[in-house]
Amino acid sequence: MVEAQEVCVACNTELDDYHQASCQMCGGKFHHPWDGEVQMPLCGSMASHEEALALVFLCSNCYQALEEGE
Numbered sequence: 920m921v922e923a924q925e926v927c928v929a930c931n932t933e934l935d936d937y938h939q940a941s942c943q944m945c946g947g948k949f950h951h952p953w954d955g956e957v958q959m960p961l962c963g964s965m966a967s968h969e970e971a972l973a974l975v976f977l978c979s980n981c982y983q984a985l986e987e988g989e
């Protein structure tokens with residue numbers, strides 16, 4: 920049985936098992952390098968969430984939508 924490989928919601932390529940994060944808005948996973956040594960696309964951003972008073976992770980799709988919505 921072959922496991923379905925998860926893909927990044929932002930760039931649609933395979934995710935790294937470790938260097939990934941989940942988007943707070945759409946729940947999708949995206950590339951997020953946890954240390955500066957790895958070569959991978961950065962497909963999301965940290966954004967401050969006013970209601971949660973915390974930093975949340977957003978994929979670049981949702982981050983862009985958020986920026987454009989204001």
Ligand SMILES: [Zn+2]
Nearest residue numbers: 927930950962
């Ligand atoms: Zn990606």
Ligand SMILES: [Zn+2]
Nearest residue numbers: 942945978981
């Ligand atoms: Zn998202």
